[in-house]
Amino acid sequence: MTALTFVLLLLSASIGAGFLGALTGLGGGVVIVPLLVLLFGVDLRYAVGASLVAVIATSSGAAAAYVREGYTNIRVGILLEVATVTGAIVGAIIAAMVSKNAIAIVFVFALFWSAYATLRPPAPLPPDAEPDAISKKFRLDSTYPTKEGMVAYRVHHVPLGGLLMFGAGMLSALVGVGSGIVKVFAMDRMMRLPFKVSTTTSNFMIGVTAAASAGVYLQRGQVEPAIAAPVALGALAGSLVGARVLPRIKTKSLRYVFAALVVFAGIEMMRRVLQGGL
Amino acid sequence: MNEQDKAAAQTQALATPGTAPANGRHKRDLEASLATLLTAGTALAAAVLFLGLAGYLRNDSARTLDFRTFNPTEHSSVFSVFRDAMKLEGAGIMQLGVVLLILTPVTRVLFTLLAFLYKRDWMYVVVTVIVLSVLVFGLFGNAQLE
Structure with a gap:
């Protein structure tokens, strides 16, 4: 493929990935890696590097809006970032020690979890008003x-949340996704933050988490500019358009399309691994 | 009603526009600054990426690309990226855009650190310094493959 064809095709595909990622709330990462590996024949190591750069772009763009609107819990974000960035560095180190197939298998797991989370958004939990010692400290x-004005909430189970965040950071670095699903799960389900606060704070943390491992991958030469630039630009443009149209369209049928795509990518990736590897 | 509940009730009562307590104003100032920083960083990085990509396509559009096997790219350190970009070649400028993108959340953490220092919130100064140190290690720690 000539550079012109490669860049233009990659740019358009990444716009689609960013658009879908914004509409489903799952970010572009889960779509970008299979796109690069399965359709563009890019080595998984480059794919993970480029995807992390795109994840930083889309999350920084979206985080700006959420922070301004006052949803993001900055203290929770900063505190849990200790766990996510540490996990990210550990994940990036592990990535250098295991085979590409092992990384691909972890990715398939992440894909299936994404599909499940897309189709079955969790029912809202009642707020937990019990005070928590660590949260107070x-x-x-x-x-x-x-809509009814400012509402107070309490935060719980900080150590458990931190442990899950360490895992989220590791997963993010290993397979090149934002792992927003794990972050939202930790904050919404375990720490009992309101759902909107969980998703926006997750977004706030994703850029920092991905920056930690992207730095390591940059030094290893896994961030190839001819791949990373069109992917990041496309995903950013797609996510900005997605955020614009999100309030005006119904995402239910889109979620099924997304889940089907993600499951298909997972099966195809698994098939490649079983057929002698990536 | 314990102290915290009272505080929560107070925040709830006071948090209508115009009557926010002083603490709420600081919070909103910080939020607005962080939002501006993130937007500016992303926009700057995107502009540089775009310029680099345009330059790359102008000179190398006919080149055959094959990324099926992994060969570490030559553009692979934060310092050399700034030096390479000075040569004004597409790939070097694109990688500068990538580095600016990576530095955007790092700058956000640095800015948060300054805000906590200004408020003399020592506990969060420590927390933020830890996050920043790990990020700096990631960027400059020379964690090579194999």
Whole structure:
């Protein structure tokens, strides 16, 4: 493929990935890696590097809006970032020690979890008003805007949340995704933050988490500019358009399309691994 | 009603526009600054990526690309990226855009650190310094493959 064809095709595909990622709330990462590996024949090591760069672009763009609107819990974000960035560095080190097939298998698991989360969004939990000692020490309890004005909430199970965040950071670095699903799961389900606060704080943390491992991959030469530049630009453009149209369209049928795509990518990736590897 | 509940109730009552407590104003200032920083960083990086990509396509569009096997790219350190970009070649400029993108969240953490220092919030100064140190290790730690 000539550079012109490669770049233009990759740019258009990444716009689609960013658009879908923004509409389903799953980010572009889960789509970008299979896209690069399965359709563009790019080595998994380059794919992970480029995907992480795109993840930083889309999350920084979206995080700006959420922070301004006052949803993001900055203290929770910073505190848990200790766990996510540490996990990311550990993940990047592990990535250098295991085979590409092992990474691909972890990725397939991440794909199936994404598909499941897309189709079955969790039912909202009632707020937990019990005070929590660690949360009090770190002053994590806060308020967030709703239609009825500012509503106060409490934060719980910080150590458990931190442990899950370490795992989220490792997964993010290993397979080149934002692992927003794991982050939202930790904050919404375990730490009992309101859902909107969980998703926006997750977004806030994703850029920092991906920056930690992207730095390591950059030094290893896994971030190839001719791949990373069109992927990051395309995904950013697609996610900005996606965020614009999101309030105006129904995403239900789109979620099925996304889940089907993700499952297909997972099966195809698994097939390649079984047929002698990537 | 314990102290924290009272505080929460107070925040709830006061948090209508115009009557926010002083603490809420600082929070909103910080939020606005962080948002501006993230937007500016992303926009700058995107502009540089775009310029680099345009330059790359102008000179190398007929080149055959094959990324099926992994060969570490030559553009692979934060310092050399700034030096390479000075040569004004497409690939070097694109990689500068990539580095600017990676530095955007890092700058955000640095800015948060300054905000906590200004508020003399020592506990969070420590927390933020830890995050920043890990990020710096990732960027400059020379963690080579094999």
